[in-house]
Amino acid sequence: MAENEDDVVLPRFFKVFLSETASESMAIPMSFNEHLEDPLPQKAKLQGTGGGVWTVTFTTIRDCAYFTSGWSKFAEDHELKDGEFLTFVYDGHHTFEVSVFGHGRCKETRAVVETVDLSDSGEEEEEEDSSVEDDGEVEKVSQSIYPVDSNQTVSDDAVVAWLSSMEVTGNPCFTTNLKQRTYELLIPANVVREHALTFGDNIKYIDAEGVMKGVRGKWAEDRVCFKGWDSICRRNRLKERDTVNCEMLHIRKKVHSVKITVTCG
Numbered sequence: 001m002a003e004n005e006d007d008v009v010l011p012r013f014f015k016v017f018l019s020e021t022a023s024e025s026m027a028i029p030m031s032f033n034e035h036l037e038d039p040l041p042q043k044a045k046l047q048g049t050g051g052g053v054w055t056v057t058f059t060t061i062r063d064c065a066y067f068t069s070g071w072s073k074f075a076e077d078h079e080l081k082d083g084e085f086l087t088f089v090y091d092g093h094h095t096f097e098v099s100v101f102g103h104g105r106c107k108e109t110r111a112v113v114e115t116v117d118l119s120d121s122g123e124e125e126e127e128e129d130s131s132v133e134d135d136g137e138v139e140k141v142s143q144s145i146y147p148v149d150s151n152q153t154v155s156d157d158a159v160v161a162w163l164s165s166m167e168v169t170g171n172p173c174f175t176t177n178l179k180q181r182t183y184e185l186l187i188p189a190n191v192v193r194e195h196a197l198t199f200g201d202n203i204k205y206i207d208a209e210g211v212m213k214g215v216r217g218k219w220a221e222d223r224v225c226f227k228g229w230d231s232i233c234r235r236n237r238l239k240e241r242d243t244v245n246c247e248m249l250h251i252r253k254k255v256h257s258v259k260i261t262v263t264c265g
Contacts, residue, residue, distance in 0.1 A: 029210035050112035
């Protein structure tokens, strides 16, 4: 499913693997819903860089699509570790090409398929075909309330760039929690002053579910805040006692993204 210059750019998304939330299932960002079929197919194929193909079940929970049955096997075979990045390139026909970026910020080839005798292939294909038979019903996927734009379509190079920025020690951080005013993320004024940070009209929120865009809002005394925070709170199911660590990723002091890590209270 490799792309060449004459190909149309295929839709894609990326995820940060966290074993606590993604060992048994993997949520697909809601912003990617518009690229999926409606109704959602029962099965999907995950094509690894090592040549293997894994069959997983599609499930819809609260309008969010998940890879469920079969995902844990994919994660186990690829020896996924916390903090590693995965890119998913969708061919539009039930197959996702999945690349793994390890902690060294490079794409890695894992779960390499061994060569087998042709005499065994027919039997394997027969088993694979039988595994996709399923008469179960699939819930309808609603269209995303988060629009997809070109800024949310990322390439492998973009993932490497994000990985590089996230690996740098000393990024400015602050903590917050679920507050009464959930629609905006307020950047503490002392953090902005101490690190001489600047901001544009937009930032990217990066959490375990993927990337979402935040638009700058207005606040008294020129304080910095960004809208769209309520969507982050909802999809991370924040509770009052949860703590949210916000790491500000920047280039020459201009913040482009906020990396979000939630600690349950």
